[in-house]
Amino acid sequence: MRWGTLLIHNGHENDPSSGALGVPLIQTSTFDQGAYYAAVLAATALETTGPEETKVPQFDYARSGNPTRQALEEIIASLEGGAQGYAFGSGIAAISSALGIFSAGDHIIAAEDIYGGSYRMLNTFYKRWGLELTAVDASEPEEIRRAIKPNTKAVFLETPSNPLLKITDLKTCIGIAKEAGLLTIVDNTFMTPYFQRPIELGADIVLHSATKFLGGHSDVLSGLAVTATRELGKRIYAVQNGFGAVPGPWDVWLVIRGIKTLKVRLEAQQKTALFLSQRLREHPSIEAVYYPGLEDHPLKVIHDSQSSGAGAVFSFKTKITEQALRFLGKVKLAAAAVSLGGVETIASYPVRMSHASIPPAERKRLGITDTLIRISPGLEDPEDLLEDFEQALRQ
Numbered sequence: 001m002r003w004g005t006l007l008i009h010n011g012h013e014n015d016p017s018s019g020a021l022g023v024p025l026i027q028t029s030t031f032d033q034g035a036y037y038a039a040v041l042a043a044t045a046l047e048t049t050g051p052e053e054t055k056v057p058q059f060d061y062a063r064s065g066n067p068t069r070q071a072l073e074e075i076i077a078s079l080e081g082g083a084q085g086y087a088f089g090s091g092i093a094a095i096s097s098a099l100g101i102f103s104a105g106d107h108i109i110a111a112e113d114i115y116g117g118s119y120r121m122l123n124t125f126y127k128r129w130g131l132e133l134t135a136v137d138a139s140e141p142e143e144i145r146r147a148i149k150p151n152t153k154a155v156f157l158e159t160p161s162n163p164l165l166k167i168t169d170l171k172t173c174i175g176i177a178k179e180a181g182l183l184t185i186v187d188n189t190f191m192t193p194y195f196q197r198p199i200e201l202g203a204d205i206v207l208h209s210a211t212k213f214l215g216g217h218s219d220v221l222s223g224l225a226v227t228a229t230r231e232l233g234k235r236i237y238a239v240q241n242g243f244g245a246v247p248g249p250w251d252v253w254l255v256i257r258g259i260k261t262l263k264v265r266l267e268a269q270q271k272t273a274l275f276l277s278q279r280l281r282e283h284p285s286i287e288a289v290y291y292p293g294l295e296d297h298p299l300k301v302i303h304d305s306q307s308s309g310a311g312a313v314f315s316f317k318t319k320i321t322e323q324a325l326r327f328l329g330k331v332k333l334a335a336a337a338v339s340l341g342g343v344e345t346i347a348s349y350p351v352r353m354s355h356a357s358i359p360p361a362e363r364k365r366l367g368i369t370d371t372l373i374r375i376s377p378g379l380e381d382p383e384d385l386l387e388d389f390e391q392a393l394r395q
């Protein structure tokens with residue numbers, strides 16, 4: 001099946017018990033196990049089978065598992081080409097839980113421009129708990145090789161990066177990690193499996209903020225993890241159940257519904273991202289535009305070799321700070337907000353939003369200036385967005 005079909009016909013298109021279209025929303029915290037104990041009692045009385053041979057219930061308590069959540073976990077595992085999927089209450093819950101498989105004394109190499117919240121988590125909580133971190137410029141894969149130490153356990157990547165849309169060569173980095181026996185973890189939030197499937201390139205764990213394109217409507221917080229093997233899946237399940245950062249069934253249901261329209265949304269949003277980035281780069285107030293869909297984006301060739309699209313997020317720098325602030329204050333069709341991937345256009349200000357937790361000197365070194373704005377186009381007509389952006393940039 002092709003992608004448009006796969007997003008709808010993924011084994012969960014209807015409920016076998018009722019014939020209803022879609023996955024039932026099972027809103028419960030626990031499951032009645034009376035039938036199981038009745039079967040145990042009957043088997044014991046008849047002395048035919050021992051209690052241990054009576055099939056244990058599939059679901060016992062909602063932190064450990066829920067049928068609605070399981071449907072989403074199976075859907076994301078199949079879309080990413082992985083063995084197991086796990087759902088969490090937010091993207092950061094998925095990332096922190098995946099990192100929970102490591103121990104004090106382990107060393108992680110991370111791309112220096114991963115999502116600001118992931119950087120903060122690694123650099124504060126996990127550091128305090130004894131996980132060592134080295135941040136490298138992963139667009140130079142040799143930096144990963146140079147950072148490997150005897151206690152290194154994993155490489156954590158994100159491509160395109162946020163907010164400057166830098167590209168990491170996944171195949172080369174995964175190759176370096178594999179040679180050294182390390183796991184590769186990829187945050188695939190920006191691309192989604194529709195455009196990029198890191199497990200097919202050899203990655204071990206793929207992470208998502210499903211709050212973004214997978215949910216797609218700015219109405220739910222959710223996170224996902226997919227493992228390439230069942231063995232790794234067991235390790236993440238132990239953290240999912242043990243830490244308990246799980247999503248509620250209603251949130252899971254919204255993500256399942258969002259995934260059905262992923263292709264049409266992303267195709268339209270990608271077109272708008274290209275249109276706006278091409279037009280804005282000609283604007284006199286704009287210093288630079290960052291988007292892997294632009295022909296002169298450095299490493300576009302590498303991005304195109306590992307992804308089937310440029311995605312639907314771009315960023316730009318105005319010439320002076322006042323122009324950026326003016327844009328955020330005057331733009332009407334874009335919400336000046338944190339987040340991306342919704343049906344409504346969002347303009348983010350990384351220096352005060354997603355990357356505010358990165359120390360100023362470090363931010364400056366990374367090029368995250370106070371003239372930088374990140375755009376996630378929604379499904380509005382592109383010409384309306386352009387007109388609105390132009391009025392917001394007018395002096």
Ligand SMILES: Cc1ncc(COP(=O)(O)O)c(C=O)c1O
Nearest residue numbers: 090091092115187189209211222
């Ligand atoms: C690339 C990326 N990863 C992870 C996250 C964290 O996700 P959440 O906000 O759902 O916790 C974000 C949020 O902006 C993100 O952009």
